[in-house]
Amino acid sequence: xxxxxxxxxxxxxxxxxxxxxxxxxxxxxxxxxxxxxxxxxxxxxxxxxxxxxxxxxxxxxxxxxxxxxxxxxxxxxxxxxxxxxxxxxxxxxxxxxxxxxxxxxxxxxxxxxxxxxxxxxxxxxxxxxxxxxxxxxxxxxxxxxxxxxxxxxxxxxxxxxxxxxxxxxxxxxxxxxxxxxx
Numbered sequence: 001x002x003x004x005x006x007x008x009x010x011x012x013x014x015x016x017x018x019x020x021x022x023x024x025x026x027x028x029x030x031x032x033x034x035x036x037x038x039x040x041x042x043x044x045x046x047x048x049x050x051x052x053x054x055x056x057x058x059x060x061x062x063x064x065x066x067x068x069x070x071x072x073x074x075x076x077x078x079x080x081x082x083x084x085x086x087x088x089x090x091x092x093x094x095x096x097x098x099x100x101x102x103x104x105x106x107x108x109x110x111x112x113x114x115x116x117x118x119x120x121x122x123x124x125x126x127x128x129x130x131x132x133x134x135x136x137x138x139x140x141x142x143x144x145x146x147x148x149x150x151x152x153x154x155x156x157x158x159x160x161x162x163x164x165x166x167x168x169x170x171x172x173x174x175x176x177x178x179x180x181x182x
Contacts, residue, residue, distance in 0.1 A: 027060055028059055028060030028061055028062050028092070028093075029059075029060075030060075031059050031060035032059070033057065033058070033059040034056075034057070034058045034059070035051060035055070035056075035057050036054070036055070036056045036057075036058075037051040037052060037053055037054065037055040037056075037069075038052060038053025038054060039051070039052045039053055040052075047072060047073040047074055047075075047079075048070065048071070048072055048073075049070070049071040049073075050068065050069075050070045050071075051068065051069045051070075052067070052068050053067070053068075054067070055067065055068065055069045055083075057069065061091075061092050061093035061100065062090075062091070062092040063089075063090070063091045063092070064083065064088075064089070064090050065085065065088065065089045065090075066083040066084055066085030066087075066088035066089070066108070067084050067085045067086060067088070068082075068083070068084045068085075069081070069082070069083050069084075070082045077112065078110075078112060079111070079112045079113070080109065080110065080111050080112065081109065081110040082107070082108070082109050083107070083108040083109070084106070084107055085106065086106060087104040087105055087106055087121075087122060088104065088105060088106065088107065088108045089102070089103070089104045090102070090103040090104070090108065091103075094127075097127075097128075098128075099127060099128045100127070101125065101126070101127045102124075102125070102126045102127070103119060103123075103124065103125045103126075104119075104122070104123070104124050105119035105120055105121050105122060105123040105124070105137070106120065106121030106122060107119070107120040107121050108120075114140070114142060115140070115141035115142050116138060116139065116140055116141060117138075117139040117141065118136070118137070118138050118139075119136070119137040119138075120135070120136050121135065122135070123135065123136060123137040123148075125137060128162065129160070129162040130159075130160060130161050130162055131158070131159070131160040132146075132148060132157075132158075132159050133157070133158040133159075134148035134149060134150060134155070134156075134157045134158070135149070135150035135152070135155045136148065136149060136150065
């Protein structure tokens with residue numbers, strides 16, 4: 001049984017699946033990965049790994065969870081990762097940020113050629129109070145482009161953007177102290 005390549009492939013896939021929209025903590029890649037599932041099927045010949053039953057993948061600040069995670073690969077290259085759940089969820093801390101990015105959908109899919117992340121079914125991406133909701137969200141990694149919209153008429157895209165904090169006024173100088181330079 002030669003399973004380490006698929007585990008390493010899953011690691012790479014999960015990082016690629018989750019990092020592009022928000023550049024994850026660089027240190028996450030150096031952390032051990034823990035995969036928990038009720039069952040695992042690893043088929044190196046077909047290039048398919050299937051993890052079923054309360055699947056949870058944790059690495060550093062990244063947590064990916066779903067009912068089923070399927071990884072497709074050719075050789076050592078991941079071609080596609082599919083996460084199914086009710087909902088499937090993802091959480092990770094981006095570099096230089098104080099708050100995690102959180103995503104959820106019934107179906108999450110990463111494809112390598114073209115590089116895309118697709119969230120379908122009550123899709124939602126949240127960070128620092130900003131929220132993008134739609135039935136379908138597609139992130140084109142190569143072109144850094146997001147498309148959102150429902151697959152049926154009447155479904156609407158909803159975006160909530162929090163106001164940016166106002167800069168704090170400079171404190172008044174104490175008596176006799178010089179003020180800010182002009």
